[in-house]
């Protein structure tokens with residue numbers, strides 16, 4: 001089969017960059033759905049006229065395609081005849097982690113954890129927040145002295161004070177989790193213990209630690225909270 005690529009231009013941006021020469025707009029968001037309708041109509045006409053081969057790759061560029069609602073993006077994608085295993089690429093604004101997360105998870109087979117880890121480790125996104133990661137949840141529970149491990153939904157408001165660096169906070173929580181797990185049942189040396197406790201304090205930022213909790217006592221005294229079996 002011959003390679004055949006389809007490019008879909010999405011001309012909507014949140015802000016206009018001085019250096020950009022692409023056809024994009026910041027004041028026409030109200031036309032997003034109608035623009036998608038027009039794309040689908042154009043595709044249907046091309047298919048009806050026998051003018052469109054099955055795509056081996058589809059690229060959504062712009063503009064900022066991740067500004068479209070995931071359902072809208074998928075509506076256009078579904079209108080494109082695609083060969084088995086076709087590659088699909090969507091440009092995302094690197095500052096817009098939530099939009100990128102939503103766009104990725106709208107694609108069949110990509111779950112929230114996969115999307116967040118992809119954003120963090122492949123795109124090195126500074127604000128991606130792996131709310132469903134069990135190690136981060138457990139570290140947040142211990143570090144903030146919560147009674148139960150927070151769900152992915154409960155993790156979202158906890159991380160609000162750490163925007164736009166929630167990804168960096170996640171790395172710190174992973175480091176904290178690793179440190180407390182490695183030292184389970186062992187009194188760590190003071191220098192390392194203080195470093196971990198400082199990390200927990202830095203990450204906890206404006207999020208209140210439960211008063212009187214064992215985690216609060218241990219963090220404020222520079223002692224590692226122990227994880228429970």
Ligand code: SF4
Nearest residue numbers: 013016017020062063
């Ligand atoms: S397409 Fe990219 S570079 Fe151009 S205005 Fe939009 S965000 Fe800026």
